């Protein structure tokens with residue numbers, strides 16, 4: 178796997194397919210962090226932190242602006258999703274700041290998991306379905322390239338030998354990942 182969240186053949190998938198695959202991977206990583214220890218736990222936590230930064234930034238840059246203008250009550254739907262994302266980001270930031278060894282990490286991880294997964298369910302139910310109905314399929318397929326660009330800039334499990342810039346990014350705070358991902362998406366979607 179070279180990119181956060183999605184493996185292998187993603188050709189032909191649309192932007193919603195890729196975000197749904199990331200939702201599934203995020204859920205899997207929450208389970209792994211909660212149920213493992215040692216290096217496996219740390220690696221899964223690092224991947225989760227990076228994937229959440231990649232995923233929410235991709236949604237904020239690509240999908241939410243499109244939904245705002247093209248689905249029924251788009252502004253209300255998107256504003257509600259952004260409020261959920263802000264709340265989850267605060268929980269995530271506190272967890273990252275205090276580290277995986279904090280005594281109440283598991284309790285707060287569980288709180289973050291609930292917030293993130295409930296948010297993802299609402300996106301799928303109230304935003305993604307409507308977006309697919311409102312936008313031409315070829316446009317949604319074209320926008321998948323921007324999500325791939327976001328994943329490429331912050332791979333969660335880099336291969337040996339290609340990790341220098343990535344390693345620095347992964348060691349940095351989520352905000353560094355967010356900045357790099359945002360720039361990559363803007364480059365990929367520039368006309």
Ligand SMILES: [Fe+2]
Nearest residue numbers: 233236262300
């Ligand atoms: Fe989101």
Ligand SMILES: [Fe+2]
Nearest residue numbers: 196236297300
């Ligand atoms: Fe999402």
